[in-house]
Amino acid sequence: MPRWLAAGREVAPLNATPPALVICVKDLQQELKTRESFTAAFFFALLVQLVFSFAFDFQSLGLGFQDVGAGVLWITLTFSSILSLQNSFVIEREKNCLAALALCPCDPSSVFLGKFLANLIFVLAVQAFVLPISALFFGYDLAAVALPLSLVVVVNAAGFSALGTLFAAISVRTRRSELLLPLLLFPAATPVVIWGVKATRLCLAGRGLEAYEYLVGLSACFGAIFAVAGVLLFDYVLEE
Amino acid sequence: MERLDPMLRTIELVLFPVVAVLMVACLYCIFCVVPNEVTMGAVQRIFYFLVPSAWVAFLGFFVVFVASTLYLTTRQLVWDTLAHAAAELGVLFCAIVLLSGPIWARPAWGTWWTWEARLTTTLVLELVFVAYLVLRSQAESRDQAARLAAVVGIVGFLDVPLIYFSVKLWRGHHPIVFKSGGGEGLEPAMLKTFMLCMFTFTLFFSLLLALRFRLGLLQEDLAEIKDREMSPGA
């Protein structure tokens, strides 16, 4: 019988809050205290947008946010998420807390779910600040599509973070983790990026939800598949 | 472990002449028997190697998936060695597809690269499994490499249908691969040659896998002996 299973049986009934939530809250509290990750990801996202608008001179080309917004949004989201995903495990390594997480008297899948939840909230928080600013940059009325757009972003960011959390935990174990994570994550996350961009474009163009609900559904499936994969496989990743 | 080596050697000895003869037969059929395709002309003959390579690459990734699962359930490093061998071959055959695909696309579609579903999927898969190989080289210990790579191998394989489906949704562009002179159905000689190539490539893959697997096992033996020599207490 694995160590965690034996330990979990004894402790779980005493503790009312699920361990996944405890880990998530711990991560968010840590971030609220230091704000390291958020500052880095937020300004990185802004810089990406800056480079983006220099690279494609929108105003002289006469392109609106509905044309390029989906691209801007997904490039900034994926690039800045890489930073925060990486950081969520690097901080654990620096203070040698990975071993503590592995010894944590709960199921390893709870560690995965907690980290995943914290990462997702974090990615969404960055986007909540970045999206209005980019709409401002490109002169677009975001309020009109706020609700469907947030649905698209939440579902796709969840898929990206599920796979990203698993791969970040893997890459942090290796010698050059910061090189490995983008190499692993970007190709594997192709589906969610493709579906996300497509749905976002339709959404920004003012189409109704029925035009892209199948894309949102597909992304949700992607997220579910890799969340389940993470829950099942995280035990092997966490093992010393 | 002890019984694997002679077994692999026998497989190699049996397969090698068979594959050599079949490969010559394939090349003869491709260049001397099969009629020219009407719209694409001679370049269509690239397909007799391109499609089997793609099939074999996917077979390799499937072997990675199965071997990774078996490693995680049984914890025997032999399975991990097999997964590593299969991943390397998958990357090799993907590279063949990515190399010959554009050479075929240029005269057929007038462009070196198109974001066609199958070609793009192959590219993405190549990237996934190159990352898998990089991960293996970056791991801190043998056991860790095996464990982490197995997880990536399983996730990567689960991703295959999703990637294909997403790219297809993104860009639908279907080449007409076989069209015979009369325009009605497939020329029998074409189909026969194609089947022969598929069969030959499958055997060729098995031969290479046996070779690479044996190499992996030998390397493992060597590392083990060196370990034992290093530690004085043994």
Added chain:
Amino acid sequence: MKNLNYLFWAYTLIWILLAVYLLSLSVRLRAVASQLRRLKSRLSPEEKT
């Protein structure tokens, strides 16, 4: 026949790639085998004593 040069290059490149891989495989196999043989010959006299 048109486009023969494309056909030529496709098959040439495929065979070059395969040859390079086979070569690397045989080099690695030979290196490992020779190392193993050396180690065995070094170990066997000790085992006899």
